[in-house]
Amino acid sequence: MSLLRITDLTVGFDTDDGLVQAVKGISLELAEGEILALCGESGCGKSVTAMSVPRLLPPETTRLSGSIELDGRELTELPESQLRRIRGKDVSVVFQEPMTSLNPSFTVGYQIAEVLRRHEGLSRRAARDRAVELLELVGIPLPARRVKEYPHQLSGGMRQRVMIAIAVACSPRVLIADEPTTALDVTIQAGVLDVFRDLRDRLGTAVILITHDLGVVADIADRAVVMYAGRAVEQAPVDELFARPRHPYTLGLMRALPSAAVNGRLAEIPGLVPSPLSDPDECAFHARCPRAQADCVLKRPELVRQADEHLAACFHPGGPS
């Protein structure tokens, strides 16, 4: 049975321009110990999808429907007070910006211990000892000394490791990592990604990794969901996805990478993302798609099985042509 099951999730935001549909009916599952990548470009709804799980969205303006089940327990109907108990304990989050996510006025040890005392009811002493263990777990050298330091004394990579330590302090079932390495240098990124891999191997933590970087997806994810304009357009185990991308958007993203240049040119994806204010019953990608045909504007393609465990939402799927 899957650990997390999202069914037909729709998330909209009230704005001055009207209702902006950020996520338009997405379904996905996450298994225990799995690293699932949610990828796509800015505005595709990948962060909103993931943040819907702990409901870290502005409550006054968010319109959310669909179902989110964690271990068989429906989260969308839980009141805020109960969700608070789930956040940080069953589901925790690592944000992109390690500079602003830590409180500058407290030592990192205190900030880790605080989570442990709140959720696990540990004593001050026990929490402090556990904080040292956690820093060691995320690969911070000299953890006994580092717990006493303040965030500004740590580098960006170290801060991100501290954020991960806080996130995994209560052994969450699901860890949501929102572009966790985007603000970091490549030589630091590799080490941080290793931490996620290690946590999964040692603690069995399931990870939802939100990223725009296909290299990161290839490096660490087991399975990936490619999103476009609020919907999943393709979903497959990474080996399969990179070997045989079915959706023209996925293929377009792969070919647009500078490393995929052919004869000194990159494959562009022409045109713009459609407006999030309207949602006609057609393929959202058709205007930019090299394979688009008449049927693409008649009806929206559903996400359907193309091969074993490989789903794509396209009337004209195929491998690289």
Next chain:
Amino acid sequence: MTEAPAPPSAAEAPPRRGAARAWRRFRRRPMPMTGLVLVAGFLLLAIAGPLATGDPAAQDYAATLAPPSGAHPLGTDDLGRDALARVAHGAQVSLQAGVLSTLLAMAAGIPIGLVAGFYRRWLDPVVMRLVDVTLAFPFLVFAVGLAAIIGPSLKGVVLALGFSQLPAVIRITRGEVLSIREMDYVSAAVADGASDGYIMLRYVLPNCAAPLIVQATVAIPAAIIGEATLSFLGLGVQPPTPSWGVMLTTAQQYLDVAPWLAIWPGLMIALATLGFNLLGDGLRDVLDPRSGR
């Protein structure tokens, strides 16, 4: 850990025009709209009121300290002058004091703040120390001194209030300039070989406008209260010129027999001040992308 991600906007979908958008965001909020209505009412009273009402100095000895009636909707004061006419003319004085002192402070403070922020190496420390000195100088002592030199008058009030606002205007301008001069578009202008004066006028100053507009909506009500205070103390506008402050001075002698004399100017000061402050908060929200959504 509980901060929410901002609602997404399609990064590649061009946004709409700023002013129209800001107005639509503004219009949907009840508090700023209340402020706007109050300020509009105040402006109407100050501009059209004196024309519509009679002579504020005309004395009617038959009706001194009269309660509100058909002839005098707001009653009369100790000399039988119409309170409505005096409130309307007082609004004019308040508006003059508020707007002129703020304009004065802006006219002097913006250039100083602009130059100080732009030449932050050598000019800024000097200017900021001077600002500190100004801030340390008690406002009332300054106003008394000024009244002693040029005589108590609206001119003195405007000068004193303008001067007291100066440090805030300099600080706000300077702070904004310090952040704007780090923008890449300023670097681009430098790389084009643009002169300092040109960069300050065309690149830096226009982008400082939003916080200064907000500052004006805070400064004007403060100046309205300031004028009333100074006039109440006899350091500002002199009788028989009607000013809300002067009216309050008179009213305090007759609080038990003619309480309306204190209520009207007091209520006016409160409403005008509240209006500007609500408007200012609303403007801050829609003009400053850093606060809220």
Next chain:
Amino acid sequence: MNVLEINDLVKHYGQVRAVDGLSLSVGQGEVLGLVGESGSGKSTVGKCVLRLTEPTSGSIRLGGADITHLSRRAMRPLRRDVHMVFQDPYSSLNPRFTIERIVAEPLLRHGIARGRAAGERVAAMLEQVGLRPEMRSRYPHELSGGQRQRVGLARALILEPKLVVADEPVSALDVSVQASVLNLITDLQREMGFSCLFVTHDLSVVEFLADRVAVMYLGRIVESGPTARIFAEPRHPYTQALLSAAPVADPVRQRERRRIVLGGDVPSPVDPPSGCRFHTRCPLAYEECRTREPVLADPREGGHPVACHLVTADHTPDATAAR
């Protein structure tokens, strides 16, 4: 003659030794990729070349003219020949100007064209960067990130400069937008023939468009050479680490790669390590690295310059083999 010639450049911001003895040159029509991680000082080099900041010491020559300590007035005529493209498409355009005015600014500042003539040149330039003419009357906030970056390019190129300094011009863009801007830069560079100092942290972008690469670490260049050579046979352990750390978008290949995970963090540029600045993180460092500073030189005939004690005439270190 080289379009840009930098010799022993030093730029200290107070205690911070952002650039600490750097030399490089960019030839006619050449694209030099200046690669480094945050804190390497790569952006400071670009700022010094544009004289947005005054170098502490060393020399910068633009087309033969020494601009290191020129006054702003003396610098002004030379600014025709060098322009800059910035990283952030949201802060690099004056929000109060129309697109036409933004692109026309260099023409106006240098008194080259005004009024109608300027308008025509702007229209032609906008077309060249792939923007429709009706964009002229728009304001920056009405444009998408990719469109803004095209405006930035139009502005930098309208005077047909000899040198363009591009500081991470595509890093803030989505992959699909980035691809079209990179193609555009390549096309424009071929058509107009300008030289380019391309500052970036992204190796794949450098591999795509640079003729030559210079790798920076803590204010210095550790290795430089033709792009193909650097990518095929990196000699400095840091270059090797950098190349191995960037994940490739292919899970099968990615699993087979031998990665070098560097220990620790980039040391502070306030107090750079003694000897070789990379020794604190280098998996191959030995005693000499801690005490003696390596010089950027080519120990082998026909190789490329590298600053590492381990690179000798007959030996190239292999950081992937360590640990």
